[in-house]
Amino acid sequence: MSGTHILVFPYPAQGHMLPLLDLTHQLAAANLFITILITPKNLHALSPLLAAHPTTVTTLILPLPPHPAIPSGIENVKDLPFNAFKPMMVALGHLYNPLMNWFRNHNNNPPVAIISDLFLGWTNRLARELGIRRYTFSPSGAFGLSVIYSLWKNQPKRVNCEDGNEVVKFPEIPNSPEFPWWQVSPVYRSYVQGDPESEFIKDGFLENLASWGLVINSFIDLERVYFDHLKEELKHDRVFAVGPLLPPGVKATHRGGASSSEILSWLDTCGDNTVVYVCFGSQQVLTNGQMEAVALGLEKSGVKFVWSVKEPTVGHVAADYGRVPEGFEERVAGRGLVVRGWAPQVAILSHDSVGATLTHCGWNSILEALTTEVLMLTWPMSADNFSNATLLDELKVGIRACEGGNMVPDSDELAELFSKSVSDVTRLKRERAKELRKEAKEAVGEKGTSVRELDRLVTSFSI
Secondary structure, rough: OOOEEEEEEEEOOOHHHHHHHHHHHHHHOOOOEEEEOOOOOHHHHHHHHHHOOOEEEEEEEOOOOOEEEEOOOOOHHHHHHHHHHHHHHHHOOOOHHHHHHHHHHHOOOOOEEEEEOOOOHHHHHHHHHHHEEEEEEEOOOHHHHHHHHHHHOOOOOOOOOOOOEEEEEHHHHHHEEEEEEEHHHHHOOOOOOOOHHHHHHHHHHHHHHOEEEEEEOHHHHHHHHHHHHHHHHHOOOEEEEEEOOOOOOOOOHHHHOOHHHHHHHHOOOOOOOOEEEEEEEOOOOEEEHHHHHHHHHHHHHHEEEEEEEEEOOOOOHHHHHOOOOHHHHHHHOOEEEEEOOOOHEEEEEHOOOOOOOOEOOOOHHHHHHHHOOOOOOOOOOOHHHHHHHHHHHHOOOOEEOOOOOOOOOOOHHHHHHHHHOOOHHHHHHHHHHHHHHHHHHOOOOOOOHHHHHHHHHHHHOOO
């Protein structure tokens, strides 16, 4: 192997892994040689990428170190409850020595840099010991990341307030956002001073701040003021805005997963902007109470819909989560589809018949909706969801439906919102969505800002 060689290390959660693999695809297309560190049970996710780049992309397969909170045989947090992010971060930290040994035994053209996920901050310490550069990859946008960085840098403390509604302020971030404590990152909220796992995670986030470079799945025109803020905070301009990493109109063959012909064929029978797509991402499982509220809202609204339902995972009390109300599918037959498990989200959002989506405000889902001109009904639940929803409010392309992972919306209000979302009432927000889609398309088009940023990133490996 000759030429510039880098190591890519994704964090095993769908919302983190997929955009980093999308970036890897683009780096491989730019003639870089790439080794991807992966655990055995996640290897299948790389098959399309390896097939697309058989001579430039290879794998380093290391077993996932055990952790008491992760059942044997599970290696991706999509198969675990939401609170498994922290144990997975800690477990992966035990790959430090195996990875160091691999580097030291890799005499033939070893990697000159590591690109690793935000949740793998410890790799910056390893890169420093090896004398190479580490780039943090953020699957969150620039605003969401600004909030995360501020939390770990300034470490605000919770005051004695039982309901969690005390406000955490971020005066140094443009527009001075503030959030109630319960909306702050659960990884940060779970920090306990002196606890070894908590201190390991804190050290990782502080290492992110010290990394040589930062790569963000967003584009400059969407979050310019926050990109400027991050450069100011980090005291360098090695912040690369390379998104959206799934460009509009481009089929991501390296991601894998065939489109569901049944869903798309049904959408073909629907008029333009008449369908609501309901999805809460790869991680969030709704309680049965929430499921019932969503089902009743869809039923009462009379709108056409596609509802992607995630079923309970290990650690959920299966009887209490993810149950579609009895008789619902029969009552809405003909005007709605319930999809259990994986749904071809990009293809669904790209279809002309889809006019709105009820979303948990995961960053990938937001970019996919933005680049397909779909109106977003926001129900932020956890992690960076609240900062993402706040950004959508700023951009005037979101309508708040509910907030909080434990909240149950009023089904009548939800029904009214579903009806409005595919009517002329939302015309102004649709116009704004159209503008943002144009900006996103330009960013990834010829000579667009994200293309130039990707070129700048590739060049930086050789500096």
